[in-house]
Structure formats: C-alpha cells, structure tokens
Amino acid sequence: MTVTLADVAARAQVSPATVSRVLNGNYPVAATTRERVLRAVDELDYVLNGPASALAAATSDLVGILVNDIADPFFGIMAGAVQSEIGGPGGRAGGERLAVVCNTGGSPERELTYLTLLQRQRAAAVVLTGGAVEDPAHAAAMGAKLRRLGESGTRVVLCGRPPAPDTGAIALTFDNRGGGLRLTQHLLALGHRRIGYIAGPEERTTTRHRLEGHRAALSAHGITDDPHLTLHGPYDRRSGYDAALELLRRDPDLTAVVAANDTVALGACAALRDRGLRIPADVSVAGFDDLPFSMDAVPALTTVRLPLQTAGARAGRIAMGREDAPPGGIATVQGELMVRGSTGVPDPGRGGA
Amino acid sequence: MTVTLADVAARAQVSPATVSRVLNGNYPVAATTRERVLRAVDELDYVLNGPASALAAATSDLVGILVNDIADPFFGIMAGAVQSEIGGPGGRAGGERLAVVCNTGGSPERELTYLTLLQRQRAAAVVLTGGAVEDPAHAAAMGAKLRRLGESGTRVVLCGRPPAPDTGAIALTFDNRGGGLRLTQHLLALGHRRIGYIAGPEERTTTRHRLEGHRAALSAHGITDDPHLTLHGPYDRRSGYDAALELLRRDPDLTAVVAANDTVALGACAALRDRGLRIPADVSVAGFDDLPFSMDAVPALTTVRLPLQTAGARAGRIAMGREDAPPGGIATVQGELMVRGSTGVPDPGRGGA
C-alpha cells in the first residue's frame, strides 16, 4: 500500500506526532530529529495524505478561481494573476496552496455546482471573476451560497464582478459603466452620431453596465438611442462578425461600431472589411478590455483598458489575507480609454446630413 | 458548527450509514427513506465533507489539468475541452468531479509542485498539456513522479506533449515536426529561400520539434539552414516583435518569417509593418496553432491548425476512463496546414539573385 505517516515515523524512530510536526513546521522539533524524519520521508517517497490532514486539521489548502470561459484571455489573464499570488512556489514559504481554476462556461448551474464542490472541499478561499448573471433566482442562490461559504471560513473575493450584498464577499469591481461612457464620449467627440452597439449576452451585469455607459454618453449628447442599433450576442468573434453585418443592414450609414469587448470588435472589423469598408475611414470600431492582441490588430483597436493583471493579483492577495480588504469591502477599479487607430473622424459623405 | 452527516441522520431518523448511502447512491435504500434523508439534507443545507469522504473512501473526485500559461488561448482551449468532458454538470450523472486547472507558468519546479499537490489530494486523474521541458534532470524527476502517480491509481494523460516512456502515462502527441515541415514546404514551394525562424523557448520539446520540421524541409530542398536566421524567445507577442526586427537586421533581404506560434507571428507582423514592409508582398509570415484570432489578423495568418478542442476532449474522456487509450498508449495527432493571406510568392526584387 501507500506509505503513511506511521511508516515514516517507524523508519525515523519517532512517533507519528513528531513526523506531522516536522512536516508542518508548526512546533519545535530538535534539529537532529527533524533531519532524521526528513531523511525517512525522502527515502520512502512519502507524500502527505491531503484529505486526511484536511480532515484532521479542519482546513484545506485549496483555493478556487471561477472563470466564465477559460479559453478567453480576459479570464486567463486574471486567473493567472490570482494564481501567481496564491499557489505553488509563487508564494512565500509555508502553506503550499493548490490554486485551481474552474471553468463555468458562463452557466449559472455550473457556477453553483463548482461552488458546492469547493465548499465540499472546504476551500480556503474562492475568487469569482467576470460578470454575474442577473437572473433573480440565480442571484439569490448565489448570494446564499456565498454567504454560507463565508460563514464556514472560506474567504470569498469577487474580481471584476459587482458586489454581492450581505454575503461578506469582498468585491473588486470594474467600472464598466464609466468605461463604456468614456468610450462613446470619445466617439461622439470625433463627430460620430450613428453608432451601432454590439452588446454582450443578455442578463449579464457586464453587458448591462457597459451598455448603460454607452447610453448615458449618448443621452448626455442629446442623442436618443435607437434600439435597432443595439444587438446582443455572446463574447466571441463570430458574434461580432454577424452583428456588424446586421447593423450595416439596419443602418448602412453607420459611422461607428462599439463592441462589447475586443474579441467581438475584431469580428466586427472582419465583417466590415469583408463588406469593403475601411476602418476607420468608413467606419470606426471600438472594443473593451484591451487584451494583448488588440494592440496588434490592423488598425490597432481603440478600447478601454482594464487592469486585469493588477486586479487579479490584488484579489489573490486579499484572498490569501495578505492584503487588507478595501474599505466597505468594495473597491471600484477604473478602466482607461486607449485611443488607437481604429477610431477616427467620420466620413462626411456617410451618415451625416 | 457545520452540519455533519450525523446531524442529517438524526433529523431524518436514520443512521449515518443510511445517509451516506443515499448520498452516494451505491446501495439500495427504500424510496421513503431516501426521501426523508434528502429532505433533511435540504433543510439543513448539508454539504458533504470532501476530505472526510475522500479519506474514508480512499478516492477523490479531483482531476487536475496542468497548463503552461493559462492566459494563452492555446492552453485555455485545451483545458476547457478537457474540463468539459470531466467536470461539473457537463458529465453524466454520478461522480460530480472537480476539474481544476493549474498554471505552471512553464516552470519545471511549479510543474513538479503541482503534481505533488495533486498526488497529495489523491487526484483521480491528471492531464498534462503542452510541451515538456527537456532538461534531463527535470525529465527524470517528472518521469518518476508520473510513474508514482500512476501507481497510486491516478490516471495520467499527456495532451499535446511527447510520450513519457515507462510511466504508464497515455500520450496524445501533436505532430509538431510534421506541421513545421509542411509549413516550410509551403513557403519553399512559393519560392522563398531566405526564411527567418522565430523559435519558442529553448529546451522545450515543442520548440525543438517544430524547428526540426522546418530544418528538414529546408534540407530536403537542398538549403543549408543559416543558424543566424533562427532566434529563440518566449511564446509572446513581444518576442515575435523583437525577433522580427533582429532577423531583419541580420538579413534585410528576408522574404519570409516562420514563427513558433500564432501569437509570436502576430508580433512579428507588427514589427514588419512598423518597418514599412507589406505582408505578404514584401515578407510572408506564418504561425502555428491556428488560434481563433489568427483568422482575423490582417492579412489572415497562414498557420498549422492543431485540433486543440478535439484533442483536449479526447484526453478528458481517456482520463475519465470513458474512452479507451490508443494502442500502445500513444497517439499522434496531426496538424493541418491552413494557407491564408499572410504568405505569398516572394518579391523578385528582394532576397533573390
């Protein structure tokens, strides 16, 4: 069978208790004894039994990171940052933690399931990234689950997600609304008036907030938003492509398209190009997030940069108790408007009067 | 305190054993009893204690997925596919498994550490993705660890990674060599003779195999590879940018650049553009992997498509024992050459005679 603590103890001629203490390093052990134990551990290739120690100690070294789509760099970057602050040899000595990322695929049920699984494992902390689903039933279920997690000692941190009131969860929220606002303001300042908007999936906080910002900018400019110029779709390239085509059909005189995120924006660019339109001469395009590839797009994409890396890292530190929570448990993280080549002044021959 | 099995048993007026059996569904329990138990579980918001049951049952529902860089869609796509075959409500009824992805950052130590952590958790299976580090010491350590994992009942699957002999691990290997070969053959067929190569990080199997393919194509064409035209660097955009510039300095008459992967290729494209060179009129560029964004690059990137999704899914099924291992425990997965706009015939005014 597998090697147990007792085997190591026998070989090192000490009691199991001593071996445990050497391994955990939380109790004085004479240097010579420690040495003997470590040698035995090595010789026997002993690996601690995680479940057993978690059970006995009533703690676990698991930290969960929930993401909507692991194939999307938006989440990958955040998850990587969180993980770098938490797990493996990344952290300081001591608690070797297993930072794991769970892919919900944006499904509310999977989200809940993963949370239960993590709760079952008595995870030390959980970091939830990305927008939340706005369905009231699901929100309530999530709230309850998060509260229970918190009560049972799991630290809960929301990263790039709106606060969950009364759950004790710490929130690092992106100012999606402000970002959307500034982006559309930029377009308006350039002179655009007929702006198509390719929104994310419905019933998502991120989608709603970005769209709200867009509309706020519009109405501040005295422009009544034409609902026909807003389309919803998933956060993928295809969605942007199709939506751009549809927007063009609905209003051939469009001079700008704002997309829910950079990936969608790139899809929209492809569609516009396929239609023979130049960017930004004929139509300006803007994205959101400023993922690494956006800078290399042709032309480079105007977008709102979200500090994914730093926010993720901060969430990780808070989850590890290595950084204090923001006052009130909520912090808003601003995005920064990055003006690049994909937006320009509208062609007077289009759209205008 | 937290609710335990015993609490549920008390409330349902049955023994703890019965509750356990209801929850695991692996033993006949009368319908009325089951009902009573489930109600109690619900009323008490009971969540099974994972470590305790793992300890008692000597099994775990954890499945680990190791990736080199979680922010890279190459890994994200594979990890997502693996996970979709394994975890959460994705799978059929029964074993709710916790599929988790661990980010090694390409570091050998972290890789080993994660493996130990997973072994400690008595993971049900482990899927390793991406190229391996070729350092002999590390390879030996990995081999030993993988063997031990296998011996202790953890199923080990390598996805997009060369086989690990004598470890019992199942390998789904990408034919990086063949892909590299075909890619360079394509360029040669177009008439290119001075081809720069931006390789991945050194000491990696993926890097070496792709480069071998490239060189094989070259020598089959009677071209002696100029070592000055091969540069190594990490798999990121920046590396491609810098390397392309350096390549241009070393040979201003270059007519084509092959990059280690699509991300690097995009960086190279940016550099070429910044130098005022047109793609492919002045310089052709090719990548590898065919990540989603490659199709939207301008011009669209010629590359080798790797079936990341299907390979990942298959690895996941094998890890779950839901699909038989390939004969000999090793399967080679081919890449497909995708010829797009970024490669064309070389400008006779450049490079040539």
Added chain:
DNA sequence: CCTCAAATAGAAAGCGCTTGCTACGTGGAG
C-alpha cells in the same frame, strides 16, 4: 403457519492525520 431468502437498516471499525495534554530530561536558580 413456518422457513428461508431477499431487502433494508444499523453498529462499529477504521481511513491517515493533527493536536491538546502529559511525560520526560536537563540545566540554571535557589
């Protein structure tokens, strides 16, 4: 009616570890 087997529930022995408490030295202080 009685017997026996199938169906169902319970008792209890761990799974491998942690940790509070006790026991044993040993050296400096009284």
Added chain:
DNA sequence: CTCCACGTAGCAAGCGCTTTCTATTTGAGG
C-alpha cells in the same frame, strides 16, 4: 542538592465519512 521551567517527544482522542458485517423485517413458497 533540589526544584522549576523550558525544550522535546509521545499518547491518544478524535476529525466526518465509508463500508463490512450483522440484525431485522418482509414476503413467498412449502
């Protein structure tokens, strides 16, 4: 020389669950 305190190590009681084995119930067959 004795005592106390400190530095170490061991004992043993669980942690919460699974599972084997046993007990009880029930129904069919004789």
